[in-house]
Amino acid sequence: MTPEELEDAAARPRPGPWPGAGRAERAHGRRLAAIHDMYRAELAAVAGLMQSIEQGDAAPQTLAPAVAGTDLARNVRQFGTACGRDCALLMNHHDIEETWMFPPLEERGGDLLAPVMARLRAEHRVIHDLIEELHAAAENLVSQPRQKAFADCAARFAALDRAVRSHFGYEETVLEEPLGALRVPI
Numbered sequence: 001m002t003p004e005e006l007e008d009a010a011a012r013p014r015p016g017p018w019p020g021a022g023r024a025e026r027a028h029g030r031r032l033a034a035i036h037d038m039y040r041a042e043l044a045a046v047a048g049l050m051q052s053i054e055q056g057d058a059a060p061q062t063l064a065p066a067v068a069g070t071d072l073a074r075n076v077r078q079f080g081t082a083c084g085r086d087c088a089l090l091m092n093h094h095d096i097e098e099t100w101m102f103p104p105l106e107e108r109g110g111d112l113l114a115p116v117m118a119r120l121r122a123e124h125r126v127i128h129d130l131i132e133e134l135h136a137a138a139e140n141l142v143s144q145p146r147q148k149a150f151a152d153c154a155a156r157f158a159a160l161d162r163a164v165r166s167h168f169g170y171e172e173t174v175l176e177e178p179l180g181a182l183r184v185p186i
Contacts, residue, residue, distance in 0.1 A: 003159050006126045007166045013115035018177035025180025032175060032186055035096075036168040043161050050154055098124070101184055105175070108182040116174050123167045130160040 005011065018025075052058035098121070106117050137153040179186060 001122045001126050003126055003130060003163050006123050006163050009166075009170070012170050012174070013119055014174055015109075015112045015116060015178070018181045021177035021181040026176050028180035028186070029176035029178070030172070032179065033168075033172045035186070036172060039164065040168070043164060046157060047161065050157060053150065054154070096186075101175075101179070101186065104184045105178060105182060108184070109178055113178060120167075120171055123163075123170075127160070127163055127167060130156070130163055134160050 021029075049058060102117055102120070105113055109117070134153070134156040137149070137156045141149040141153045178184070
């Protein structure tokens with residue numbers, strides 16, 4: 001899957017209204033959005049730093065450590081290792097989803113949720129790749145603080161930002177009712 005395919009809303013499976021999902025179940029499912037809001041705030045902070053660099057108010061050298069130090073980047077790196085997956089640390093966003101949320105959703109949601117869960121896992125892989133590409137571009141910007149390197153970094157960040165926001169919106173919408181109705185802890 002490419003980042004462009006990730007953002008294709010028409011290609012995303014949707015199970016429709018979930019049986020037995022009422023106000024309380026939807027409220028439970030919306031807790032996922034509260035978690036995602038922390039990551040959106042990190043993206044906004046990186047966007048602000050990039051704007052400061054572009055305007056000459058901050059040095060390009062400040063970008064790579066900021067990108068590498070975000071919880072989003074750390075979570076993706078840990079998810080990609082056996083230790084991160086096996087440890088199943090609740091503080092790790094991808095571990096929470098991949099280890100704690102997705103399996104019960106897959107088990108209890110059966111065929112209705114199977115295509116959704118496969119799609120969400122594929123989107124996680126795309127986001128992982130985009131974070132790694134952004135980190136490499138930020139490192140390049142530090143070693144070669146030129147306009148071209150900054151433009152490449154800005155383009156990669158914009159792609160990541162779009163993908164993450166698109167993914168979060170989809171995930172929050174499609175899982176809001178099943179999370180509560182299937183009694184999956186968040």
